Amino acid sequence: MSEPIIELHELTKKYGKFTAVDHINLSVQKGEIFGILGPNGAGKSTTILMMLGLTDPTSGTVQVCGINSTRNPIQVREKVGYLPEDVGFYDDMTGIENLLYTARLNRIPEANARTKAEELLERVGLPVDTQKKAGKYSRGMRQRLGLADVLIKQPEVIILDEPTSGIDPAGVQEFMDLIRQLREENGLTVLFSSHHLDQVQQICDRVGLFGGGKLLAEVNVNELQNEEHGLENMYNRYFGGGKSHE
Numbered sequence: 001m002s003e004p005i006i007e008l009h010e011l012t013k014k015y016g017k018f019t020a021v022d023h024i025n026l027s028v029q030k031g032e033i034f035g036i037l038g039p040n041g042a043g044k045s046t047t048i049l050m051m052l053g054l055t056d057p058t059s060g061t062v063q064v065c066g067i068n069s070t071r072n073p074i075q076v077r078e079k080v081g082y083l084p085e086d087v088g089f090y091d092d093m094t095g096i097e098n099l100l101y102t103a104r105l106n107r108i109p110e111a112n113a114r115t116k117a118e119e120l121l122e123r124v125g126l127p128v129d130t131q132k133k134a135g136k137y138s139r140g141m142r143q144r145l146g147l148a149d150v151l152i153k154q155p156e157v158i159i160l161d162e163p164t165s166g167i168d169p170a171g172v173q174e175f176m177d178l179i180r181q182l183r184e185e186n187g188l189t190v191l192f193s194s195h196h197l198d199q200v201q202q203i204c205d206r207v208g209l210f211g212g213g214k215l216l217a218e219v220n221v222n223e224l225q226n227e228e229h230g231l232e233n234m235y236n237r238y239f240g241g242g243k244s245h246e
């Protein structure tokens with residue numbers, strides 16, 4: 001049975017006379033991996049910011065886990081983990097120290113926090129007892145630590161913005177497998193915003209194509225399964241252009 005966990009209704013954001021997000025209606029179901037695709041300036045980030053309650057809509061509504069993000073931004077952020085493209089850490093602290101810091105901010109009891117942090121480091125494939133400071137981590141290690149940092153508060157929804165950029169191909173594959181496992185084992189709902197069409201096609205159940213502030217189409221990725229570049233062809237039908245969407 002499907003159960004909507006993210007619901008946008010006529011969601012609109014204007015900056016002066018400019019409409020960045022234009023009457024978007026969308027329903028993402030619990031346990032779905034939903035892709036957000038579109039060219040620069042399509043309104044993807046603004047939509048995500050409204051989901052997180054970090055910017056207010058001009059009109060329309062956004063609900064996540066049944067909570068109105070605009071009216072109750074703090075409650076929403078307790079349920080939603082957000083991994084931005086460039087994660088910020090305390091660079092002079094180790095991975096586990098960073099996780100414990102986030103755990104304290106989220107009022108996770110100290111005793112549980114250490115066990116949880118160690119479990120998560122293992123889960124994302126980072127060494128548990130290293131003295132290496134986060135400032136010395138490679139890009140791929142930072143993304144893995146970012147994912148652990150998002151997961152420590154046990155969110156119901158995670159929003160990943162270009163999570164694989166700068167990671168080598170083997171690392172990308174591991175990262176994607178991990179996301180899928182998290183959905184399967186924990187019933188996590190994932191919003192995956194990326195310009196990498198092949199990754200989106202590989203991991204997502206459905207994809208929303210954003211353009212000019214509008215949700216132009218919702219694509220069921222299963223229906224493209226037999227087409228090697230199915231999503232890319234579909235993207236090009238809407239937005240034109242060549243192979244790269246970096």
Ligand SMILES: Nc1ncnc2c1ncn2[C@@H]1O[C@H](COP(=O)(O)OP(=O)(O)OP(=O)(O)O)[C@@H](O)[C@H]1O
Pocket residue numbers: 015019020038039040041042043044045046047
């Ligand atoms: N604070 C702001 N003030 C004015 N205009 C803004 C503001 N934030 C975003 N915009 C405009 O709104 C439009 C949508 O921006 P948004 O960042 O949501 O696009 P995006 O799809 O996330 O793009 P990208 O792929 O480049 O991240 C853009 O034209 C942008 O210039």
